[in-house]
Amino acid sequence: MGKSDPTLLVKEKKERTYELPELENAENGVVMRIAPGPSGPLHIGHTRVAVLNDEYVKRYGGKLILRIEDTNPEKIDPAAYGMIPEDLEWLGVKVDEVYTQSDRFEIYYEHVVRLIEMGKVYVCTCEGDDWRNLKEKCRACPCRELPVEEQAERFNKMMNGEFGEGEAVAVVKTNLEHPNPAVRDFVALRIVEHPHPLTGDRYRVYPMMNFSVAVDDHLMGMTHVIRGKDHLNNTHRQEYIFDYFGWKKPVYYHYGLVNIPDTVLKTSIIRESIKNGEYSGWDDVRTGTVRALELRGIKPESLRRYWVEAGMKSVDIQFSWDNLYGMNRDIIDDVSNRYFFVQDPVRYDISGREGITGSAPVHPDHPERGERKYVVSGSNTIFISAEDSKEFSVKKMVRLKDLCNLKYGTPAEYDGNDLAILRQGAHAVQWVSRDSVKTTILMPDGSVAEGLAENAVLDEKSDIVQFERFGFVRLTERTPDSVKAVYTHR
RNA sequence: GCUCCCGUAGUGUAGCGGCCAAUCAUGGAGCCCUCUCGAGGCUUCGACUCGGGUUCAAAUCCCGACGGGAGCACCA
Numbered sequence: 001m002g003k004s005d006p007t008l009l010v011k012e013k014k015e016r017t018y019e020l021p022e023l024e025n026a027e028n029g030v031v032m033r034i035a036p037g038p039s040g041p042l043h044i045g046h047t048r049v050a051v052l053n054d055e056y057v058k059r060y061g062g063k064l065i066l067r068i069e070d071t072n073p074e075k076i077d078p079a080a081y082g083m084i085p086e087d088l089e090w091l092g093v094k095v096d097e098v099y100t101q102s103d104r105f106e107i108y109y110e111h112v113v114r115l116i117e118m119g120k121v122y123v124c125t126c127e128g129d130d131w132r133n134l135k136e137k138c139r140a141c142p143c144r145e146l147p148v149e150e151q152a153e154r155f156n157k158m159m160n161g162e163f164g165e166g167e168a169v170a171v172v173k174t175n176l177e178h179p180n181p182a183v184r185d186f187v188a189l190r191i192v193e194h195p196h197p198l199t200g201d202r203y204r205v206y207p208m209m210n211f212s213v214a215v216d217d218h219l220m221g222m223t224h225v226i227r228g229k230d231h232l233n234n235t236h237r238q239e240y241i242f243d244y245f246g247w248k249k250p251v252y253y254h255y256g257l258v259n260i261p262d263t264v265l266k267t268s269i270i271r272e273s274i275k276n277g278e279y280s281g282w283d284d285v286r287t288g289t290v291r292a293l294e295l296r297g298i299k300p301e302s303l304r305r306y307w308v309e310a311g312m313k314s315v316d317i318q319f320s321w322d323n324l325y326g327m328n329r330d331i332i333d334d335v336s337n338r339y340f341f342v343q344d345p346v347r348y349d350i351s352g353r354e355g356i357t358g359s360a361p362v363h364p365d366h367p368e369r370g371e372r373k374y375v376v377s378g379s380n381t382i383f384i385s386a387e388d389s390k391e392f393s394v395k396k397m398v399r400l401k402d403l404c405n406l407k408y409g410t411p412a413e414y415d416g417n418d419l420a421i422l423r424q425g426a427h428a429v430q431w432v433s434r435d436s437v438k439t440t441i442l443m444p445d446g447s448v449a450e451g452l453a454e455n456a457v458l459d460e461k462s463d464i465v466q467f468e469r470f471g472f473v474r475l476t477e478r479t480p481d482s483v484k485a486v487y488t489h490r
Numbered sequence: 491g492c493u494c495c496c497g498u499a500g501u502g503u504a505g506c507g508g509c510c511a512a513u514c515a516u517g518g519a520g521c522c523c524u525c526u527c528g529a530g531g532c533u534u535c536g537a538c539u540c541g542g543g544u545u546c547a548a549a550u551c552c553c554g555a556c557g558g559g560a561g562c563a564c565c566a
Contacts, residue, residue, distance in 0.1 A: 037566045169564050180493035182562035190564035209566050233561045316559050320501045323516045401525055428525045468526040
C-alpha cells in the first residue's frame with residue numbers, strides 16, 4: 001500500500017450536476033402551471049410535474065401558476081383545496097398565482113358562445129353511443145350541420161335547464177376525417193346536475209378539461225406546458241381551440257409515464273381504506289402521497305433531485321424507491337445523529353464486573369456534536385436484539401458496541417474491553433440498558449417493529465436519526481417512557 | 491381495430507455520425523477504513539432490442555420487424 005498523495009484527497013468527488021434540458025423560446029422568462037384536480041392530496045406522481053415546472057420557472061424567471069381544475073363536481077374532495085397548496089409548499093415549489101376553475105365558469109361560457117358563432121362548436125342531442133359510433137366511421141351526427149342560430153339556441157337551452165343531464169353536450173368540431181380517432185370532435189361542455197362543493201347548484205353546465213384548459217392556458221399567458229404523455233391527444237385537441245381563436249400556442253412537452261411499484265396512489269382507493277379504518281389517513285405510509293413521504297422522513301430535496309435527474313424524456317420509466325432512498329440518504333446521513341435501538345429485546349445480566357461505563361459519539365463523523373455516556377451497574381442488565389442474541393449463543397462471544405465484550409452464559413460474563421475481539425469474528429452489536437425507552441417503529445409495509453431505544457434519543461433535537469444497523473427513522477412522538485417513529489430507509 | 495409516443499446495464503440517466511472496447515448515480519459482489527450491515531475510499535458485475543440500409547465511419551441517420559406504453563370518456 002503506497003501512501004496516497006494528500007492532494008488527491010482534496011480532489012472533489014466528481015459529482016455530475018444534473019441539469020434539465022433547455023426550454024425552447026424561454027430566454028425572456030416563462031409562465032408555467034401545475035394543474036391538479038382536487039380529488040385528494042398530491043402524490044409522488046404529481047411531484048414530477050410540480051418540480052419540473054418549478055425548476056424551469058426558477059431558471060428562466062417568470063411565474064408559476066397553480067390552477068385547481070375542479071370542473072367535475074362529482075370528483076371533488078373539498079379538503080383537497082387546502083391540501084394541495086400545503087403539499088406544494090412542503091415540496092418547496094413556489095407558486096405565484098392560484099386560480100380555481102370553478103370561479104371561471106362565466107369565462108368558459110363566453111368562449112363557447114364565440115365558438116358557436118364561428119361555427120366551430122355544435123350542440124349535440126344524440127345518444128352518446130350513436131355519436132361515438134358515427135365518429136368512429138368519420139361521419140357527422142345530424143346535430144353537427146345545423147345552422148349557427150340553432151346551435152346558439154340549443155346552447156341557451158342547455159344553460160336554462162331545458163335539457164337534463166346527458167341530453168345535450170357542446171362539441172368542438174375538429175376534423176371528422178382525422179386518421180387519429182382520438183382527435184375527432186370532442187365534447188367541450190356537458191350538463192352535470194350534481195352539486196358543486198364550491199358553487200353549489202348555481203351552474204349546471206360544466207366545461208370538460210380540454211375546453212377549460214385551452215381557454216385558461218391562453219388567458220393565463222402560458223408559454224410552456226409540461227405534462228404527461230397520456231395528455232398527448234388532449235394537446236392535439238386543445239390546439240384546435242387555439243387555432244380557432246387564433247391564439248399563440250404554448251410550447252408543449254410530454255414526459256413519459258411513471259410506473260410507481262408497490263405503492264397505492266389512487267385517491268379513491270386510499271379514501272376508501274381510510275374510511276374503513278385500514279389506513280390511518282392520507283399520510284398512511286403504505287400510500288404514495290406527499291404527506292406519507294413527509295411522514296416517513298423523505299426530504300423534498302430528494303424528490304427534486306430525483307425528478308431533475310429523470311428529466312423530461314418521453315420514455316416511460318419505472319420509479320425506483322432504491323434510487324430515491326439513495327438520494328435521501330445522501331441528504332440525511334450527515335445530519336442524522338446515531339442512537340441504539342434494539343428490536344425484540346433479549347435480556348442478559350452481566351457477571352464478573354461491578355459497574356461498566358462507556359461512551360459513543362453522537363455522530364461518528366462529527367465528534368464535536370458530543371457523545372452519549374453509558375453507565376451499567378447493579379445486576380448489569382442489558383438487552384440486545386433477538387437476532388443478535390441468536391448469534392451470540394452460537395459464537396459464544398459478542399461485543400456490546402462502545403461498552404465491553406461478553407462471553408456467553410447465564411448470566412453473560414464480562415470479557416474485558418479489548419477491541420481485538422472484533423478481529424476474532426465477534427460482532428459489535430447495539431444494546432440498551434434498563435435505562436431505555438419503549439419504542440415502536442412504523443414500517444413502510446404498515447407493520448410495526450417493537451423494541452427499546454437508548455434514553456439519549458429523548459434529548460435529540462432533530463426528528464430524523466439513525467438507529468445504528470437498523471436504519472434511519474423519523475421520530476414522531478416522544479414521551480419519557482415511549483418513543484414512536486416511522487422507518488425511513490436503510 | 492385505428493392513431494400517437496417510445497426503445498442505452500436490475501433501475502434511472504449521459505452520449506445524438508468518428509474522442510464510445512459507451513457516462514454518472516442507484517443496485518449486486520468484494521476489499522480498505524470505521525467499535526453500525528450507515529458514511530467515505532477503492533475494485534468489480536452489468537446495457538446501445540433485432541435485421542437491413544446510408545457512410546471511410548452508426549448507440550447516434552433512414553427503413554422494417556419486434557417489444558413497451560398511451561389515447562380513441564358527457565374523468566382530469
